[in-house]
Amino acid sequence: MDKCFYRRGKVSLSGTIVAVGIFMLIAVRGMGQTGNNSVYRLTIAEAIEFSKSQNKWVQTANMEVNAADEDRKDVIRAKLPIVNVNGSYQRFSGLTLFTDGLSHATTGERKPTPNSAALGIDALFNIYGGGRQHALEEEQHLRVNLARLNAQDQSGNIALQTATQYLNLVKLNDLEKFLADQLNRARFRLNNINALYRNQKVTRSDVLRAEVNLSNVELSLEQNENDIAIANQHLDVLLNVPDSVIIIPADSAGMTKPEVSSLLQLTQSAEVSSYTVQKAATSVDVQTAKLRSIRSANLPNVSFYAAYGLNYPNYLFFPPVNQAYSVGFVGLKAQYGISSLYHNKSKIAAGKIRVKEAAMQREAYADNVRLDVRSHYVKYVEALRRIEVNEHSVEQAEVNYRIINNKYLNQLALLTDLLDADNLYQESRFNLIKAQTDALSIYYHIRYASGNL
Structure with a gap:
């Protein structure tokens, strides 16, 4: 299998460091070959690997994975005891007593003391909550997996965009070579036509037509050079490198194409391994966990609780005593919400519907992926066949151009025939490059759609 193939891996800090190291090595190699520190040669595999670790959208998706993991840890910590420490102090004013309405009043100090203080600690630990805690933990764990799948999907999407832009750059670079060859032919042809015109063997119209063609x-x-600059800018953004960096493809359109048989396994497993289908399947599990959490409200709740405190003055005796005391307790608390039997009825029904909806969406996504992958598989077979046909067409068009060119120089053909032959030769060469890059684009699309990019 050629060097374009690489394993899909989870982006981590070490992976990022390796990717940066690879790019730095490529940079050194590029400087050694070009003498310009902003020009780098990259293979398509290197470009894809670098974009999967450095692209901004991939980095944001990985940040969301970290955030979801912190949410999961928060849910796990929720089952730990709830511990509170409280303290208070009050200074009471004098006590005023009224008799006969508000006409007679006497004032005295609050007994046994105008001061009051308390310091205590209490703890509550949930023993059984109907399975709500377990359901929440499972749901959050699934959301972490969903975030990871989103990150992998985003990484694969960026990899596909990078491969597409890279292949577009390859196609444009090859087209530039073809146009340069055509320009040389047009200049040489114009010189020959001018010589023929000076010898009065052709008319002035042939000279004008050759000049227009040139x-x-x-x-x-010029247009192709602008297209190359634009494609390079797109690739810079995908790789998250400065706009001044110029990427030169190290691979060509003629690189080895994967065998058709190697794609069969991808097409057969796409309905399961596709990022879209995996996310849809995880969403079904999330909705199922949420339904269990809703149902837990219909079950009793049992908690263990305890408290210990220091209080002043002593109100446990009568009359109150001007002294401090400490006391604590432990106990069990059971609670059952009878109203949950009718309050949760519609919530449970809605939860069941959403589970069925998510399951139906998963089947719909699987159908779409199966259709997409199989369609591109057929197109890939067609693209390989098109490459063979175009290779033969290039040979025929080149021979045809030479024949027509010799005939024209011997005044046995018209200039129109020669220009048509030149355009046909140019078009056949471009069609071959296009067929080769299209085949690779289809290959990378199949890898992404099947969750293997």
Whole structure:
């Protein structure tokens, strides 16, 4: 299997360091070959690997994984005892007593003391809550998995975009070479036509037509250079590198194409391994866990609780005594909400419907993935066949151009025939490059759609 193939792995800190190291090595190699520290040569595998660790969208998706994991830890800590420490102090004013309405009043100190203080600690530990805690933990664990799948999906999506832009850059670079060759042919042809015109063997119209053809080729070359610059900017953004960096593809459109048989396993497992289907399946489990959490409200709640405190003055005796005392207790608390039998009825019904809805969505996503992967598999077989046909067409178009060119120089063919032959030769070469890059684009799409990119 060629070097374009690599294993899908979870992006981690060590993976990021390795990716940065790879890019730095590539940078050194690029500087050694180009003499310009902003020009780098990358293979398609290197570009994909680097984008999967450095792209901003991938990094944000990985941040969400970390946030979801912290939420999971928070839910787990919720089953730990609830412990409170409290303290208070009061200074009471004088006590005023009224008799006969508010006409007679006497004032005295509050007994046994105008001061009051308390310091205590209490704890509550949930022993049984109907399975609510377990359901919440399972739900949050599933949400972490869902966040990881989203990160893998985002990483695969960016990898596919990177491969597409890389192959587009390959196609444009090859087209630039073809246009440069065509420009040389157009200039050489114009010189020959001028010589023929000076010898009065062709008319002025042939000279003008050759000049127009040369101008069109020059314009096409300029347009292609602009397209290369735009494609390079797209690739810079995907790789999260400065806009001044120029990427030169180290791979060509003629790189080895995967065998058709190697894609059969991907097409067969796509309905299970696809990121979309995996996320949909996890969503079903999330809704199931939420339903169990809702049902837990219909079950009793049993808790263990305890408290210990220091109080002043002593109100346990009568009359109250001006002294401090400490006391504590332990106990069990059971609670059952009878109202939950009718309050949760619609919530449970809605939860069941959402579970069925999520299951139906998973089946729908699986159908879409199966159709998408199989369609691209057929297109990949077609693309390989198209490459063979175009390779033969290039050979025929090149021979045809040479024949027509010799005929024109011997005044046995018109200039129109020669220009048509030149355009046919140019078009056949471009069609071959396009067929080769399209085949690789389809291959990477199948890998992404099947969850293997």
